[in-house]
Amino acid sequence: MNSFLKNIVEFIEVLRLAGVRASLSESMDAVKALQHINVLSRAEVRAALSACLAKSDEERKLFQTVFDRFFIDPEERSHWAASKREQLAQKKHEIAENAAELRFQEMQLEIRDDLKEIYTALPEDLKQSILSFLAKTSAGKNVGPAFKSIAEAMVHSRLSKLKTTFAGSAAAKQGMMETVLSEAGLIAREVAEVRQQENDLMYKNIGDLRSEDLPNVIRLIKQFAETLRKNMLRRYKTSKKKARLDFKKTLRSNLTTGGIQFRLKYRQKPRHRQKLLVLCDVSASMYRFSGFVLQFTTGMHQNTAAAESYLFSEAVEHLNMQGFVNAMEFERTVKQSKVWRRGTDICKAVEHLLYESRTVLNASTVVIMVSDAKTLNSDKAAQSLKLLAARVKRIIWLNPVPEAEWQGITGTENFREHCLMMDCSTIERLSKACAALPLG
Amino acid sequence: MDLISLRSALEAENYIFDEDFLVTVYVALQLGKPLLVEGAAGVGKTEVAKALAAAYGVELIRLQCYEGLDEAKALYEWNYQKQLLSIQLGSAGSENRNACRMQIESLFSQDFLLERPLLKAISSDKTEVLLVDEIDKTDEEFEAFLLELLSDFQVSIPELGTVKAKVKPIVILTSNNTRQLSDALKRRCAYLFIDYPDLEKEMRIINARIKGVPERLVRDAAAAVSFLRRNGSIYKKPSIAETLDWVAALMAVGKNRLDEDGADKTLGFILKNREDMQAFRKDGGFNEFFSEKHR
Numbered sequence: 001m002n003s004f005l006k007n008i009v010e011f012i013e014v015l016r017l018a019g020v021r022a023s024l025s026e027s028m029d030a031v032k033a034l035q036h037i038n039v040l041s042r043a044e045v046r047a048a049l050s051a052c053l054a055k056s057d058e059e060r061k062l063f064q065t066v067f068d069r070f071f072i073d074p075e076e077r078s079h080w081a082a083s084k085r086e087q088l089a090q091k092k093h094e095i096a097e098n099a100a101e102l103r104f105q106e107m108q109l110e111i112r113d114d115l116k117e118i119y120t121a122l123p124e125d126l127k128q129s130i131l132s133f134l135a136k137t138s139a140g141k142n143v144g145p146a147f148k149s150i151a152e153a154m155v156h157s158r159l160s161k162l163k164t165t166f167a168g169s170a171a172a173k174q175g176m177m178e179t180v181l182s183e184a185g186l187i188a189r190e191v192a193e194v195r196q197q198e199n200d201l202m203y204k205n206i207g208d209l210r211s212e213d214l215p216n217v218i219r220l221i222k223q224f225a226e227t228l229r230k231n232m233l234r235r236y237k238t239s240k241k242k243a244r245l246d247f248k249k250t251l252r253s254n255l256t257t258g259g260i261q262f263r264l265k266y267r268q269k270p271r272h273r274q275k276l277l278v279l280c281d282v283s284a285s286m287y288r289f290s291g292f293v294l295q296f297t298t299g300m301h302q303n304t305a306a307a308e309s310y311l312f313s314e315a316v317e318h319l320n321m322q323g324f325v326n327a328m329e330f331e332r333t334v335k336q337s338k339v340w341r342r343g344t345d346i347c348k349a350v351e352h353l354l355y356e357s358r359t360v361l362n363a364s365t366v367v368i369m370v371s372d373a374k375t376l377n378s379d380k381a382a383q384s385l386k387l388l389a390a391r392v393k394r395i396i397w398l399n400p401v402p403e404a405e406w407q408g409i410t411g412t413e414n415f416r417e418h419c420l421m422m423d424c425s426t427i428e429r430l431s432k433a434c435a436a437l438p439l440g
Numbered sequence: 441m442d443l444i445s446l447r448s449a450l451e452a453e454n455y456i457f458d459e460d461f462l463v464t465v466y467v468a469l470q471l472g473k474p475l476l477v478e479g480a481a482g483v484g485k486t487e488v489a490k491a492l493a494a495a496y497g498v499e500l501i502r503l504q505c506y507e508g509l510d511e512a513k514a515l516y517e518w519n520y521q522k523q524l525l526s527i528q529l530g531s532a533g534s535e536n537r538n539a540c541r542m543q544i545e546s547l548f549s550q551d552f553l554l555e556r557p558l559l560k561a562i563s564s565d566k567t568e569v570l571l572v573d574e575i576d577k578t579d580e581e582f583e584a585f586l587l588e589l590l591s592d593f594q595v596s597i598p599e600l601g602t603v604k605a606k607v608k609p610i611v612i613l614t615s616n617n618t619r620q621l622s623d624a625l626k627r628r629c630a631y632l633f634i635d636y637p638d639l640e641k642e643m644r645i646i647n648a649r650i651k652g653v654p655e656r657l658v659r660d661a662a663a664a665v666s667f668l669r670r671n672g673s674i675y676k677k678p679s680i681a682e683t684l685d686w687v688a689a690l691m692a693v694g695k696n697r698l699d700e701d702g703a704d705k706t707l708g709f710i711l712k713n714r715e716d717m718q719a720f721r722k723d724g725g726f727n728e729f730f731s732e733k734h735r
Contacts, residue, residue, distance in 0.1 A: 021623065023623075023627055025627055026627060029471060029473065029630075032471055033467040033470070033471060036466070036467060036470040036471075037443070037463060037466070037467065043459050043460070043463070044459075044463050046460075047459065047460040047462075047463035047464050047467075048463055048464075048467045050460075050464070050631075051463070051464040051467050051468065051630040051631055051632065052467070052471075052630060052631075054631060055476070055623075055626040055627075055629075055631045056478070056620075056626075056631075057478065057617075057633055060631075060633050223675075227618065227619075248517075248520045251520040251521075251523075251524055252518060252520050252523070255520075255523055255524070255527060255547065435620055
């Protein structure tokens with residue numbers, strides 16, 4: 001393999017590590033493309049490789065960042081890699097040293113690598129609280145070495161929780177222990193960090209957004225909500241309406257009988273659109289996500305009357321979106337409603353839909369539920385959700401609480417049996433959820 | 441056509457482009473790959489195909505995609521009326537069974553085939569430009585059906601067998617990204633993303649597309665559109681097509697530069713929904729833009 005080809009193959013490897021899904025055939029196209037351009041022109045090489053290897057706007061941005069970091073003077077690159085390698089080795093050493101503090105009766109705790117990183121990044125007071133817990137437990141009465149596994153589990157759970165709390169912050173840079181120390185691995189890590197900094201907003205928890213972030217967040221949420229709505233409203237299912245005779249097909253199928261019509265053919269039954277039913281939880285536990293809920297609801301109704309919306313907490317209220325002149329009026333109305341910041345009863349909300357509302361529920365209805373799943377009577381709620389799932393085509397549950405915390409919310413597991421629950425705790429996860437939703 | 445000739449040919453068509461665009465199109469042509477063009481609505485994706493067809497001096501064959509588009513509308517259909525007439529004329533004159541059988545077989549020949557855009561593009565004797573517009577609007581089944589055409593430039597017709605392209609057409613697919621296209625389709629295409637133009641490019645586009653626009657109006661309109669696109673509260677950003685309409689509207693109301701009155705009267709040409717207009721007016725409209733301009 002000549003050095004030119006080797007360089008391209010290495011570049012493609014970095015692209016893949018950074019998250020671009022370049023296939024073998026695309027790699028071959030990239031190499032072929034270079035035969036048709038002036039390889040001494042950086043701009044031409046960049047455009048030719050990008051055309052063959054990056055197949056979406058997101059991948060194109062990743063490609064640009066990788067290209068700028070990969071195609072530099074080889075000597076400069078190897079110096080950079082050597083210094084990065086040294087920094088990483090130092091950091092890993094520091095993480096290992098910090099993790100060595102976590103001891104139970106002089107025995108070191110066995111903790112996952114990602115949690116060791118979290119522990120190292122913690123503020124001193126939080127570290128001290130974990131160490132003092134371990135010290136007290138170690139010195140407890142009748143506490144033998146057999147308790148090590150219990151202490152390990154406690155520390156593990158505490159660190160996992162802290163990991164979620166610090167998710168998205170600089171303190172929680174993940175994967176340092178797993179970073180491949182090859183040049184490719186180092187560049188890919190650098191690219192991931194740069195992209196995350198550029199898209200800081202995408203990775204922030206939806207409940208922790210600052211007021212200065214709001215205009216951009218509103219735009220993003222509305223954009224994703226509208227994409228979701230458009231996709232959901234595509235025509236996927238044939239209707240049961242009686243079909244009309246298809247004259248052409250009838251003639252064609254009766255050609256063998258000289259055009260005498262023995263078999264009648266009907267026009268393909270028209271497809272009809274799915275109906276959207278948006279059910280938003282505006283209870284007290286959802287207060288920190290209220291910005292998201294309000295923007296999502298308006299986004300689902302952008303320029304259309306094709307979706308129906310309900311707000312719920314311990315009661316249910318129907319939203320007439322057509323009646324609102326602007327977003328502020330909508331927000332004011334929601335905040336003045338009787339369901340705003342009350343307790344949550346999902347069972348009541350679902351039963352209202354099933355038995356009291358005039359909304360038609362049938363096999364074309366897709367229900368989008370936005371809620372953190374914290375509710376009274378979770379068992380009854382799961383039962384009513386089961387009934388609702390049987391009446392409609394699908395229930396999609398957008399949960400603004402990170403997936404890692406779902407286990408701690410009573411009833412979530414039962415709800416998940418009857419719906420597709422998706423984590424939308426950050427804008428990035430919401431966008432992935434919208435892209436990954438089954439549409440048909 | 442080499443890179444220099446392609447550049448000249450596109451320039452001759454008044455098509456405004458940058459280096460990335462030129463190299464991407466050139467690579468797709470050289471590799472014989474379809475070109476998938478993505479970008480916001482109105483940034484000139486369809487124009488790529490029109491410019492290429494004009495540059496090559498060939499016909500543009502266009503397939504406009506929509507929900508429910510099927511093979512009969514995209515690929516081929518049998519001419520039933522002609523088949524029926526042929527049967528009736530034939531059966532009147534012939535008693536021979538063999539002749540009848542041959543006649544029925546001939547019913548499924550090229551004579552009775554109605555070519556739709558895809559078949560027309562691959563059965564042509566010369567290179568044609570095939571535009572598959574707004575591919576994201578079709579169903580996934582149709583997208584899967586296109587794979588054979590895009591990779592091997594052939595289609596299978598049950599009654600006739602496989603029809604292979606005599607000359608590979610230049611295929612341009614456009615998408616507004618309303619849904620994600622499959623990896624299989626993307627893999628078969630070269631990819632081009634067209635973003636909103638920068639100020640200088642937008643001015644060149646206005647000058648190229650509308651004759652006789654005063655220089656000051658061109659500069660003001662391009663700057664104002666760029667100002668609107670930077671406004672985070674506007675959901676539907678103005679496209680290039682809308683910029684051109686706006687400039688034409690401003691000229692129609694007799695403006696040779698952008699002022700508050702002209703901007704207010706013609707705002708509907710650049711912002712196309714009520715919420716955006718309300719949000720923009722609430723933010724002070726063009727006040728900030730004009731105060732910056734006067735400074």
